[in-house]
Structure formats: C-alpha cells, structure tokens
Amino acid sequence: MDRPRITIFDTTLRDGEQSPGCSMNVQEKLRLARQLDRLGVDVIEAGFPIASDGDFEAVQSIAASVRRPIIAGLARACKGDVDRAWQALQRAAHPRIHVFLATSDIHLQYKLRITRQQCLEQAREAVSHAKSLCSDVEFSPEDATRTDVGFLCQVVEAVIAAGTTTVNIPDTVGYSMPEEYGNLIGTLKEKVAGIDKVTISTHCHNDLGLAVANSLAGVQQGARQVECTINGIGERAGNASLEEIVMAMKVRRDRYAYETALTSEHLFASSQMLAEITQVPVQPNKAITGRNAFAHEAGIHQDGMLKNPLTYEIMTPQSVGVPDSRLVLGKHSGRHALALRCEQLGHQFERRELDDVYRRFVVLADRIKKVQDSDLIELICQVKTGTTVEATKAVSPNNGVSSAKKLPAAAVPFQRAVSAAAGAGNPHPAQISAQISASTGQATVSIGFAGHHSGPHSDRRLDHHADHHGEQEDYLWGV
Numbered sequence: 001m002d003r004p005r006i007t008i009f010d011t012t013l014r015d016g017e018q019s020p021g022c023s024m025n026v027q028e029k030l031r032l033a034r035q036l037d038r039l040g041v042d043v044i045e046a047g048f049p050i051a052s053d054g055d056f057e058a059v060q061s062i063a064a065s066v067r068r069p070i071i072a073g074l075a076r077a078c079k080g081d082v083d084r085a086w087q088a089l090q091r092a093a094h095p096r097i098h099v100f101l102a103t104s105d106i107h108l109q110y111k112l113r114i115t116r117q118q119c120l121e122q123a124r125e126a127v128s129h130a131k132s133l134c135s136d137v138e139f140s141p142e143d144a145t146r147t148d149v150g151f152l153c154q155v156v157e158a159v160i161a162a163g164t165t166t167v168n169i170p171d172t173v174g175y176s177m178p179e180e181y182g183n184l185i186g187t188l189k190e191k192v193a194g195i196d197k198v199t200i201s202t203h204c205h206n207d208l209g210l211a212v213a214n215s216l217a218g219v220q221q222g223a224r225q226v227e228c229t230i231n232g233i234g235e236r237a238g239n240a241s242l243e244e245i246v247m248a249m250k251v252r253r254d255r256y257a258y259e260t261a262l263t264s265e266h267l268f269a270s271s272q273m274l275a276e277i278t279q280v281p282v283q284p285n286k287a288i289t290g291r292n293a294f295a296h297e298a299g300i301h302q303d304g305m306l307k308n309p310l311t312y313e314i315m316t317p318q319s320v321g322v323p324d325s326r327l328v329l330g331k332h333s334g335r336h337a338l339a340l341r342c343e344q345l346g347h348q349f350e351r352r353e354l355d356d357v358y359r360r361f362v363v364l365a366d367r368i369k370k371v372q373d374s375d376l377i378e379l380i381c382q383v384k385t386g387t388t389v390e391a392t393k394a395v396s397p398n399n400g401v402s403s404a405k406k407l408p409a410a411a412v413p414f415q416r417a418v419s420a421a422a423g424a425g426n427p428h429p430a431q432i433s434a435q436i437s438a439s440t441g442q443a444t445v446s447i448g449f450a451g452h453h454s455g456p457h458s459d460r461r462l463d464h465h466a467d468h469h470g471e472q473e474d475y476l477w478g479v
C-alpha cells in the first residue's frame with residue numbers, strides 16, 4: 001500500500017536563524033544547506049531576501065549551488081519584497097516564493113492597521129504578482145490559528161484562486177492544542193474551494209511544547225507538508241523539531257502511515273553541525289539528538305539493555321546516525337575511519353584539512369590510547385579556527401588566542417568511543433603533543449548560551465532597509 005508522502009520544508013536558515021544567538025553568515029548557511037540537501041529535505045527556506053544584504057546573498061548562493069531541493073525565499077505581501085525574493089531565487093533549479101500576511105484581527109488592527117477587506121486584497125495581489133514570476137508560490141496567513149475561521153477560509157480561497165500552490169497554516173504564537181490544530185486543517189479541507197489542488201502545510205511554534213504534536217495532528221487531517229527546523233530552533237521557544245517529526249513517523253508507522261524522503265541516519269550529524277555553527281548547545285535530554293537521548297544510567301535499565309535492547313530502546317542510535325558505540329578510535333585507526341567519524345560528527349573536510357586533523361589525531365592517540373568524541377571535536381575545532389601549535393605555545397591561556405572556538409556542550413556527543421584500524425605510526429613532534437594535551441579536557445563544555453546577551457535580532461536586520469516599508473517595517477519577522 002502506498003503511504004502518503006510528506007514534504008519536509010526546513011526553515012532552519014530562516015525561522016531558525018531568528019533564534020537569539022543563532023544568526024549565521026553566508027558561508028555557514030551554505031554549509032548547512034549542503035547538509036540539509038544530504039539529509040534529503042524537500043524544501044530549504046534559505047532566508048528572507050529583503051531583510052538584509054546578508055540574507056539576500058545567502059539565498060542567492062544557496063540557490064546557485066544547492067540544486068536538488070526546492071529553495072524558498074520569504075517575502076511579505078508587497079511588491080518590493082516579492083521582487084527582491086525573486087531576484088535572489090532566480091538562479092535556483094527549483095525556486096519558490098513564500099509570501100506571508102497576517103490575518104488575525106489582532107494583527108490587522110494593531111500591527112498592520114488594515115481592514116479584513118484590505119488584507120484580502122493585499123494577499124491576492126501579492127500572490128498574483130509572485131505567480132507572474134514563479135510557478136511555485138506558497139502563502140502563509142500569519143497567526144492563522146487566532147484568525148476568525150470564516151475569514152481564514154476566505155483568504156485561503158482567494159490566494160488559491162490567485163495561483164498559490166502551497167497553503168501554509170502557521171500557529172505563529174504557539175497557542176494551539178493538537179486536536180484544535182488538526183480540526184482547523186480539517187475545516188479548511190472541507191470548506192475551501194480548490195483546496196484539493198494545493199498542498200496544505202503546517203508551521204507550528206513550540207511555546208507550549210506542542211509544536212511537534214500539532215504538526216502531526218495537522219498531517220493526520222490532511223496536511224502534506226511540515227515546516228520544521230533542525231534541533232527545533234526558531235523564534236522564542238522554537239519551531240517543530242525536524243528530527244522528532246521524522247522519527248515519530250518512522251518509529252510509529254503504525255499510527256502515522258506516511259513517508260518522508262529523509263535519510264534519518266544523517267539526523268545526528270545535521271544536529272551537531274548546527275550546534276557547532278551557532279554555538280548554541282542542544283539540551284542533553286533533547287529527543288533524538290540530545291547527548292542523553294540514548295544513554296541508559298539506571299541499573300535496571302542497563303540490565304534490560306544488556307539482555308535485549310528492545311526492553312528500553314524504541315529506535316537504535318544508528319538509525320539517527322549516532323556513531324556506533326562498538327568502534328573505538330585509536331592510534332591504529334586510519335585516515336578513512338577518521339574521516340568517516342568526523343562526518344558522523346557533522347564535519348566534512350577537504351583533503352588538506354583532513355591531513356591536519358589526522359596529524360593531530362595520531363599524536364593524541366599515541367598518548368591517550370582511546371580517542372573520545374570530545375577529544376576529536378576539540379581537534380576539529382583547532383583545525384577550523386586555525387589554532388596553531390606555535391600560537392598556542394606562545395600565548396597565555398587568557399589572551400584569547402589560545403582558547404580555540406569552543407563547541408557547545410551538545411556538540412560533545414555521547415561518551416562513547418569509536419574505532420577502526422589501519423596503520424599510522426610516524427613522527428609526532430613533542431610540541432604538538434604538548435599543545436594537544438593542554439587543549440583536551442573540559443574546554444568543550446564551557447559555552448553556555450552564545451549570543452544570549454545580544455539585542456533583538458530584528459534591530460540588526462531592520463537597519464539595512466529602514467526606508468523600504470514604513471509601518472510594516474517593525475513586523476518584518478512574521479509567520
């Protein structure tokens with residue numbers, strides 16, 4: 001029997017990037033976009049082109065170099081935004097313009113100061129314009145879950161008539177309960193003319209911890225696209241977590257008879273890469289990707305696990321890409337095993353960089369026998385930040401040069417060791433050894449909430465185009 005296919009729309013680079021401390025530069029976004037491609041997401045929302053030149057550039061470069069998935073760019077419902085989004089997306093193999101406009105009375109009255117009729121017209125016009133540029137158009141009625149249902153149906157019907165191909169229903173403020181959200185999707189399916197010709201999408205925020213539950217409820221009522229982010233990052237309490245959505249459908253196929261195109265074995269590496277780039281740690285008990293997600297400490301659990309893993313394990317660590325605990329990296333491990341292990345931890349290397357990691361690894365392995373993931377991550381960190389042996393030796397620990405970019409606690413994965421074998425050998429300069437010995441240890445857990453102190457995200461962005469949108473400017477970050 002064919003199972004309905006769910007489109008996974010990843011918005012880590014747009015909504016996710018709105019989290020405090022999660023901003024990324026163009027290169028970092030590109031790196032993550034390539035990982036999302038590898039993971040198999042169907043749509044990458046690469047940014048909000050009008051928001052800043054950096055966002056524009058990120059969308060443009062992702063569109064040019066990540067060719068398999070659909071690349072979406074966000075736009076408010078006005079010509080300037082739509083044109084700018086299209087400009088950024090033009091080189092995409094599969095572009096999508098994502099238009100949004102608030103529809104709830106509270107947003108219309110206090111934020112946009114327009115009537116329902118004006119809202120309807122603005123939505124229709126913006127979608128028609130987007131459609132004249134790009135065949136793939138998504139529309140989001142922002143704050144849909146607090147919008148009068150009759151009016152919501154009217155807006156959705158209007159944008160479908162204007163050419164929308166995906167209708168996204170955001171629970172912008174994370175207010176819905178699962179049954180309520182599911183019913184809303186069901187109502188739209190029942191009442192809106194033409195709805196069967198478009199894809200219905202969920203977009204749920206996690207203010208009450210229900211983003212994943214709400215998204216799944218939406219799917220059960222007919223939504224076929226889920227918007228989500230790696231590690232569930234996003235505005236305030238975040239978005240629905242991509243890894244939880246995907247694994248819920250995989251582990252509970254009996255209840256959620258749907259398919260996604262994702263390779264779940266890449267989930268852990270994707271999570272690690274995001275934590276490393278943003279330096280925002282994953283909470284240890286985070287489902288699927290937290291470092292304790294597969295740890296068993298209680299004696300009775302350990303006893304059960306040893307007798308049969310199924311006693312306490314509903315999915316294997318390997319199924320989400322947590323590296324195999326039976327392998328141990330040691331001094332006989334070869335370059336290939338090391339590269340594989342780095343990849344599992346979310347790091348791909350060019351040959352020259354890998355050489356550097358390998359050289360340091362061999363020296364360390366000679367000294368400490370078993371190289372734990374935390375040790376390896378520290379090595380990777382040194383290579384990425386260009387910390388040199390000389391620099392480290394030459395400066396005191398507090399002057400900033402020697403403290404390599406620290407990784408978040410979450411990037412120190414499971415206290416499991418890994419292995420593989422091959423020949424190594426070779427000279428190990430004493431000074432490298434000394435430097436490594438100084439840098440191992442607990443440095444990797446010292447990052448707290450990077451960027452927490454920084455000001456509101458929107459302030460920085462608004463500076464760039466302050467003259468563009470007058471009153472609506474304050475409400476740049478919707479959906």
Ligand SMILES: [Zn+2]
Nearest residue numbers: 015235478479
């Ligand atoms: Zn959102």
